[in-house]
Amino acid sequence: QQQVKQSPQSLIVQKGGISIINCAYENTAFDYFPWYQQFPGKGPALLIAIRPDVSEKKEGRFTISFNKSAKQFSLHIMDSQPGDSATYFCAASLISSGSARQLTFGSGTQLTVLP
């Protein structure tokens, strides 16, 4: 019940286009859903995060849409730029006895934005 499923595995978009990455989770106890961006040779960096009490959060060109009933959330990157080319991970975490908000990650989406 800790699994987070992410799709697509890879995504190619043209500069200026919209990139959409989807994730689905199983554990309804999850209460924090961050997206991380990872460049080659670097550690993941937090991009944007959402709690389940809101359906959408926007920060600049990045938007998370959250559907609690469907147990799905997605990342939208508007006006995608070549500099956005990276691997994106969705994640989920929960607070429970003994838990430290350990993050359960999806398998990642390699985004390539063509100039």
Add this chain to the structure above:
Amino acid sequence: DTGVSQDPRHKITKRGQNVTFRCDPISEHNRLYWYRQTLGQGPEFLTYFQNEAQLEKSRLLSDRFSAERPKGSFSTLEIQRTEQGDSAMYLCASSLVPLKETQYFGPGTRLLVL
């Protein structure tokens, strides 16, 4: 705030050898996490510390793995009798709870076991 640092960045070792990695968290962060990331996959939780206390371990952390965080500052992760399946990126992250739940990751240590 200099970020999370990890050392070494790369390690090549032969099967059966012991290796030790170090993580220096962001100053004053009270929680420190270790994750493992294999190629093409997301990071997987290994263990975490609240100050100097190790409070949770994943079942991925076999008895060949040991982690410490003396004095609640830097942490070390040791792998004894390395196996080829241990080849991965080992990531460290830190956070300051309860003020902020964001986990800040270091650049990782890439381990290759020959």
